[in-house]
Amino acid sequence: MKSGSRAEKSEDVNDISKESLLEKRLELSESLFKIVVDSTPLAIYIARGLFQEAEYVNKRFIELFGYKIKEVPTISRWYKLAYPNPKYRTKIIKEWERRVRASNKSGRSVTPMESVVTCKDGTKKTIVWGFNNMGERNILFGQYLTERKKVEAEQKRIDLIKSEFVSIASHQLRTPLTSIRWQSEALLTGTGKIVKPTKDQKKYIKTIHNSTLRMIRLVNSLLNVARLEAGTFSIDPEQLYISQVLKEVLTMLKPKIREKRLKVEKYYDSDVPRVMMDRNLLSVVFLNIVSNAIEYTGKGGWIKIEETHTSDKTILSRLRHFNDKTGILIKIQDSGMGIPLNQQSDIFTKLFRADNIKTTSESGSGLGLYMAKVIIDSMHGALWFDSIENVGTSFYVLLPEGGMKVRKGSKQLDVVS
Numbered sequence: 173m174k175s176g177s178r179a180e181k182s183e184d185v186n187d188i189s190k191e192s193l194l195e196k197r198l199e200l201s202e203s204l205f206k207i208v209v210d211s212t213p214l215a216i217y218i219a220r221g222l223f224q225e226a227e228y229v230n231k232r233f234i235e236l237f238g239y240k241i242k243e244v245p246t247i248s249r250w251y252k253l254a255y256p257n258p259k260y261r262t263k264i265i266k267e268w269e270r271r272v273r274a275s276n277k278s279g280r281s282v283t284p285m286e287s288v289v290t291c292k293d294g295t296k297k298t299i300v301w302g303f304n305n306m307g308e309r310n311i312l313f314g315q316y317l318t319e320r321k322k323v324e325a326e327q328k329r330i331d332l333i334k335s336e337f338v339s340i341a342s343h344q345l346r347t348p349l350t351s352i353r354w355q356s357e358a359l360l361t362g363t364g365k366i367v368k369p370t371k372d373q374k375k376y377i378k379t380i381h382n383s384t385l386r387m388i389r390l391v392n393s394l395l396n397v398a399r400l401e402a403g404t405f406s407i408d409p410e411q412l413y414i415s416q417v418l419k420e421v422l423t424m425l426k427p428k429i430r431e432k433r434l435k436v437e438k439y440y441d442s443d444v445p446r447v448m449m450d451r452n453l454l455s456v457v458f459l460n461i462v463s464n465a466i467e468y469t470g471k472g473g474w475i476k477i478e479e480t481h482t483s484d485k486t487i488l489s490r491l492r493h494f495n496d497k498t499g500i501l502i503k504i505q506d507s508g509m510g511i512p513l514n515q516q517s518d519i520f521t522k523l524f525r526a527d528n529i530k531t532t533s534e535s536g537s538g539l540g541l542y543m544a545k546v547i548i549d550s551m552h553g554a555l556w557f558d559s560i561e562n563v564g565t566s567f568y569v570l571l572p573e574g575g576m577k578v579r580k581g582s583k584q585l586d587v588v589s
Contacts, residue, residue, distance in 0.1 A: 206230075215299070217312040219247045224310060226250075236299075236316060238292030247310070254289045272303065286317070352384045400546045407550075407579040409448040414500055414571065415440040415479055417451055421458045422477075428466050435474040443481040444500055448575030453547050457555075460540030461504050461567050468529060469508035469564075476505040482570075490554035491572055502569040510561040519557065520545040528561065551576055 206228075209216055215233040219226055224247040234240055237254070244250040255261035264287050275282040282303040289299050299314040359369060359377045369377055422429075422436065429436060465475045482488065482501045491499060511519060511526050518524045523538040548555040552572055559565035 212313075214313045214315055217244070217247070217250060219310045219312075220308055224248070227309065236291070236297065236314075237289060243292075247312075253292075255287070256290055260288075268303070272305075289314075349384055349387050352380070356380050356384060400543060405453075407450050407453065407576055409450050409576040409578060411446045412449055412451055413446055414444060414449070414454070414502065417449075417454045418458055418477060418479065418502070421455060421462055424459065425462060425466060428463075429475075432466060432469070432471045432473070434466065434469060434472070437474065437476045439476075439478045439480075441480045444479060445481075445573065447500065447571065447573055449551070449571070450576055453551070453576075457544045457547050457569065458502075458504075460544045461569070464540060465504060465506035465508060465565070465567075469506045473507040475507075476503070478503040478505075487570060490556070490570055491552065496573050498573060500571045500573065502571070503566055504569075505564065505566040507564045510563050510565055511557075511559040512561050516557075516559060520555075 209228070209230045210232075212230065213232060214230075215236045216228070216230040217226065217233055218228040226241050226245050226247070229239075229241045229244065239250075239253060244253060251261055251265060255264055264285075267285060271282050271285060284300050284302045286298060286300050288296050290296055298317040300317060301312060301314045304311045304313070356377055360374065361368075418438075418440070422438075462475070462477070469475065480501050480503075481498060483498045487501060488496065488499050509528055512528060515524075515526050519526070520541050521538075522542040524542075525538045545555050548569060548571075552574075554570040555568070557565060557567045
C-alpha cells in the first residue's frame with residue numbers, strides 16, 4: 173500500500189513538473205512574441221474569438237493612434253474610433269469583407285488596403301493595412317504612409333545607384349568586347365594579310381566569336397535595363413504599321429528560324445491603322461518575345477504571329493487608360509516547352525529564368541521579358557501570356573491606338589538580336 177502511494181506521489185510530482193515546464197515555455201514564447209511584435213515599425217492589433225475582442229496591441233499602434241488596449245476592447249469599437257464618420261466606416265468595413273472573401277476564394281493573401289484613420293488627438297493619418305487570419309485570431313497590421321514613402325524613396329535611390337553602376341560597368345566592357353568581335357571575325361574570314369585558319373583553328377575561333385557575341389548581347393541588355401529603370405531613354409514616335417515592325421524583326425531572326433527549321437505562320441489584319449509608336453522600342457519588345465519563341469521551341473516546331481484590330485471590351489479593359497473603343501492586339505504563339513505553372517507569376521521578374529529552360533539552354537539573361545514589360549507599361553499598353561508546360565506559350569501585346577508621346581532622353585535603347 174505504501175509503495176503504491178509513493179508511486180502515485182511520484183507521478184503527481186512529474187505531472188506538476190511537466191505542467192510547470194510547459195507554463196514556463198509558454199511564458200517565454202509569449203515574451204519573445206511581444207518583443208518581436210513591439211520592435212516592428214508596423215501598428216498591430218490582434219483580435220480573438222467570436223466577438224473579436226482585443227488580445228494585444230503593440231507599442232507602434234499606441235504611438236501612432238494614441239489608443240491603449242482598454243480603449244479599443246473590440247474590433248468594432250476600434251472601427252468606431254478610427255472611422256467616426258458612419259458612411260466612411262461602412263465603406264471601409266464592406267471593402268475589407270470583399271477583400272477577405274476574394275482571398276478565401278483564390279487562396280491568396282488579402283490585398284492590402286489604404287484608409288484614413290482618425291487618431292485620439294483628432295489628427296488624421298493615411299494607413300496601408302494588411303490582414304491575416306490565424307485560426308480564431310485576426311491580425312490587423314498597418315503602416316503609416318509617410319514612413320512607407322520614405323522607405324520606397326530610399327529603395328529607389330539604392331536601385332538608381334545600382335543602375336548607374338551597371339551602366340558604367342557595361343560601357344567599360346563594350347569597347348574591348350567589340351574589339352574582340354571584329355578581330356575574331358577577321359580571323360575567321362582571313363581578311364587582308366591574315367592567313368585563313370585551319371579547320372581546328374576555325375572551330376576555336378568560332379567559340380570565341382560566339383561567346384563574345386553573347387557577352388555583347390548581355391552588355392547591351394544591361395545598358396537597356398539601366399536606361400529603362402533610370403527613365404533616361406528617349407521616345408521618338410512616328411506614324412507606322414505594327415506589321416512593319418513585326419516583319420523587320422522576323423527578317424533579323426530569319427537565320428535562327430532556318431537553323432531550327434521552324435514553320436512561321438503570319439496574319440496581319442488589314443483593318444489595323446497606322447499609329448504613333450517608337451519603332452525602336454517596339455522592335456526591342458517583339459525581338460525579345462519572338463527570340464524566346466525560337467529559342468525554346470524544338471526543331472521542326474511552329475510559331476504563329478497574329479495581329480488584329482480588336483474592340484473586345486474584356487481585352488481592352490487591360491489597358492491602363494481604358495478610353496479607346498478599339499486597340500491593336502498582337503499574339504505570338506509557339507509550340508515550345510512552355511512555362512511551369514508554379515513559376516508563371518515570376519516570368520516578368522528581372523533576371524528570372526524558368527527551371528525547365530535552365531536545364532536545356534545556357535543562353536538567355538532573364539532580362540528580355542522584364543524589358544518588354546517595362547516598355548509596354550510605358551506605352552500604357554498591356555502584356556500578358558498563357559502557357560502549358562510541354563505544349564507551348566502564347567504572349568499577347570495590346571497597344572492603344574492613341575500611340576505614344578515624344579520624350580527627350582539621353583539615349584535610345586539598343587535593339588539586341
